[in-house]
Amino acid sequence: MSGFVGLIASDNRYNASSVLDKCQEEISRCCNDHLGRHQSPLIDLRFGWLKVDDDTDDDIQPFTDDAKVYITGDVRLDNRERLIELMQQKGVAVDNKIPDSHLVLYAFKTWEEGMMKYLAGDFSFAIWNEATETLFCARDHFGLVPFYYANTEHGFLFSNYYRCLKHVPNLFDELRTNVLQDYFFCGRNDSVEHTIYTKLFKLPPAHQISLKKGKLEISRYWSGTQKNTPVEKLTTSAYVARFYDILERSVGDRVRSKHVSCHLSGGMDSSSVTALTAKNHKERYGSAMGLNAYNFTLETNVVESETFYSKIIAEHLGIPLRHYLADQLAGHHAKDDQTWYPEPAGSLATVPDGGMLRDTLQRSRITLTGFGGDPLFGCQDEIWSSRILLNGVFKTVLDWGKFVVIHKRIPRLNVSTKKKKRKLAAKPFFSPPSWIREDFIDEEYLKAKIELAASPQALADGMSTHPFWPYLFEIGHPGFTGMKMKYLHPFFSLELFEFIKIVPPHLLNQKLILRAAMVEELPAVVVHRQKTLAYSFSRIQNLKKSGLLEFLKDKISSAPDFIKGVIDEPALHKEISDSELLKKADTKKIEALANILLWGLYDYRQTAN
Structure with a gap:
């Protein structure tokens, strides 16, 4: 895991060193196992490394082997053995000990921008060529690692570490209206290219940047919706065996440390990842005891006990399991958590994962999840x-x-028809809350939200096209949270994604191929368990229990202007005070407002200037 920031000066009179000093100091709060820098008349690159892999001891960056071409990045590669083999065939002297980021530099020197068709994994990076004064940057296929950029008064700025950019003067001055609407209406940033600040942009997933002599070009290097060539004459058992091999390799590519944590919900996705992680540990270290599993449930509203299944799995695998009650962890808005976040995405003090994350950090710097399993197999x-x-x-x-x-x-x-499309458009997928002022609601924006709400987030293609996923990865990145925890998602594997697209649908329904692959790894009661909703609970009950409603009533009158100008305060007070109205309310939007208010009260721009 790495944090980096760089600046290409607008002229030869470099004058922003003190700003980047502050940026690097911010990065070092988390990534302090190695700090690096390269400076020349046109560029300044800063780097901080958080060691998360036992097999990498020298990921020193910015890296160069000829003092001409440099790389800095946050890079974890999949199937790097195949990449090394291809480069060795080209006569490049690389071996299995080389850090992933260094391997990317050698790949660039071998194929230049054409290397992108050989890369897979979690990455964002920048490569600078001193001789040609050109910059090449890229972000991975699914947006697992963020990449931010801006044209500033000092020059072209880029980073994967959102928190450090608060030290850049005037960068956070203005808020972007459409992203602010996203947070008010659905609690997240639905743009793959815009941050909440008008001057700061995101590189979308599967895109690259070329900056040559001041000319910026952004292009897509991969499309997740492209067709794959079918595999002919594979039997069911052959499909299952190949799937198992790919998933096992995906987990192994991500588990390169003895101390690892897994989120274990008791469902097939996280259980499969945990089981393969335990198998990897036993093969590599002779024991799975470096692995810790975690799960959480709601105390009084659980329909089917996730704890029951997760305990069975943990006992079967011989690993420790820590269980958390979300009721006891969530909803501490009233405590005015004083942790700064770049965007109003919530706070570690207000989500169940917060307490779990703090505990996990005492044991490991890597957590594996089952995210991606549902869309990969679903619908x-x-x-x-x-x-x-x-x-x-x-x-x-x-x-x-x-x-x-x-x-x-x-x-x-x-089969798409005009009638079906009209019916889809008429369905109220998305509507603004009753307490939003009418002059803040843009009709074109609402149409776009309805279209997005109807798009296939839950389908495999949604993994590469829906903005929900890169946003989820961005707000969980250490550069956003400031926490020394790297989340890894084995189901977001390019090889696995492309293989699933050629698997017959009858093997995907009800995750049949995953169940068949895990028969030898998981208890039968888990393998044959049908997917059910984990919870059936009253969100209103939890809002009241958390103190969030009282927080809103108490703090909304002192909200910053960008919030007060949007909210109809009498309508809000009426909705959250009237039990009958509250039953009909969209509580997710109430929670989103609380996050925005907490963010605004803490002053999102407090250290920007």
């Missing part, structure tokens, strides 16, 4: 029409027949 009925184009009628009909035999129902076809 596959809708792709039959594209299967006909991809595989032909005969093979698709065979797959359709297998689906009916296995799942005892006829799959739905995804």
Whole structure:
């Protein structure tokens, strides 16, 4: 895990060193195992390293092997053995001991920008060529690692570490209206290219930047919706075996430390990741006791006990499990948590994960999740029409027949019609809360929100196209939280993503291929467990219990102007004070408002100037 920041000066009179000193000092609060710098007349690169892998001891950056081309980045590569093999075939002297970031530099010197078709993993990086005065940057396929950039008075600024940018003068002066609307209406930033500040931008996932002689070019290097060539004549067992190999390799690529944590919910996704992590540890270290598992539930509103299943899995794998009651951890808005966050995405003091994260940090710097499992396998009925184009009628009909035999129902076809589109557009996927002033609501914005709400976040293609995922990764990155914890997501593997697109739908429904692959790794009661909603609870009850409603009533009158100008205070007070109105309210939007208010009260620009 690395934090980096760089600046290409607008002229030869470099004059922003003190600003970058402050940026690097901010990075060092988290990434302090090594600090590095490269400065020349046109560029200043700063770097901080947080060691998370036992097999890497010398990820020294900015790195160069010829004092001409330099790299700084936050890089973790998948299947690096294959990349090394390809480079060795080109005569490049690299071996398995080389750090991932250094390997990317050698790949760039081998294929230049064409290297992107050989890279996979979690990364954002910047490569500077002193001789040609050119900059090349890229962000990974799914946006697992952020990349921010801006044109400032000093020159072109870039970083993966959001928190450090608060020290850049005037960068956080103005708020972007459409992103502010996102936070008020749905509690997150739905833009893949804009931050909440008008002057600061994000590089979207699967995009690259080329900066040559002051000319900036941004382009996409990969599209997650492209078709894959089907694998012919694979049996069901062969599909399962190949899937298992890919998932096991994905977990192994991410588990390169003896001390690792896993979120273990008791469902198939996180359970599979935890089981393969335990297997990896036993093979590598002779024991899985360096692995810790965590889960949390709501004390009084659980429909099906996740704790029950997670305990069975932990005992089966021989690993310790720590269980948390979210009721006891969440909702401390009233305590005015004094932790600064770049955007109003919530606070560690206001979410259940906060207490879990602080505890996890005492044991490891890596946490693996099961995120991505649901969209990877979910709702596959809708792709039959594209299967006909991809595989032909005969093979698709065979797959359709297998689906009916296995799942005892006829799959739905995804046939778009004008009638269906009109029905979809009319469905109230998205609406503003009643306490938002009408002059803040833009009709074109609402239309865009309705269209986005209807897009396939829960489908495999949504993993590469829906803004929910990169936003989730951005706010969990150490550069946002300031915490020494790197989250890794094995289901967000390029190899796994591309393989799933050629798997017959009857093997994806109900995660059949995952269940079949994990028969030898997990208890039968877990493998055969049907997916259910983890909770059925009253969000109103939890809002009252957390003190959030009282926090809003008490603090809204002292809110900053950018909040007070949006809120109809009488309407808000009426909704959160009237029990009947509160039952009909969208409580997620109330929670979002509390996050914005907490962020605004703490003064989001307090150290910007």
